[in-house]
Amino acid sequence: MSTPVAGKFQDHYDVLGIDPRSDSETLQSAYAELARRYHPNNPDTGDQESFDAVNTAYEVLSDPVQRLAFDNLQGIGEDATCPQFSGTEFFESLGSDAGLRVALLCILYERRKKKPLNPGLPMRYIEAMLNAELDELFFVLWYVKQRGWVSSDDKSNLMITVQGMDYLDSNRPSAALVLRHIKPASIANQEAPANVLVAALNAALASRAFKSEDAPTGTPAGPS
Secondary structure (H helix, E strand, O other): OEEEEEEEEEHHHHHOOOOOOHHHHHHHHHHHHHHHHHOOOOOOOOOHHHHHHHHHHHHHHHHHHHHHHHHHHHHHOOOOOOOOOOOHHHHHHOOOOOHHHHHHHHHHHHHHHHHHOOOOOHHHHHHHHEOOOOOHHHHHHHHHHHOOOOEEEEOOOOOEEEHHHHHHHHOOOOHHHHHEEOOHOOOOOOOHHHHHHHHHHHHHHHHHHHHHHOOOOOOOOOOO
């Protein structure tokens, strides 16, 4: 999980210089900058040991499951007081994340289908596409990984597995269930509904004009 550096366990957040609450976009930005700085091919600031530490930190923190385990190990986000059970709220929300899980699988399924040679998606793209808080995403990712529906490649990009595809094929979700969990800006052809309305309006106007032309002289064309 954490690589020893100079006799101590590595603090991945400290290595990357980011806050434990940082999102994946901040994580990616910090990693890219430090990787360029410490890359052994950099004649001015190259440092193999620092480069390895940065890569290890990114590998752990970019994977939601590993990040959660590391946070628990470090006591990050630990409750200062004894937590309270939410009561009826828990039972009302039980299973509400099922739609989010399916939406994630659909995104990754389509990605693998369209980009079979590059099927993985970085976590920052998943965050940008789904309507969910980071904690919700971590919970959902933990579930789908435990099920074996999603895995990570060597760059910690998320990919659907054969088991995940089989699950979707056997339990086909409705568009309504999935689309409400995906941000509108991440859905292609958002202009389609408007085009349908325009087409319908044009058809109605054409029909009205046709009726007017066919109506006998001096006779009203009829109510519009």
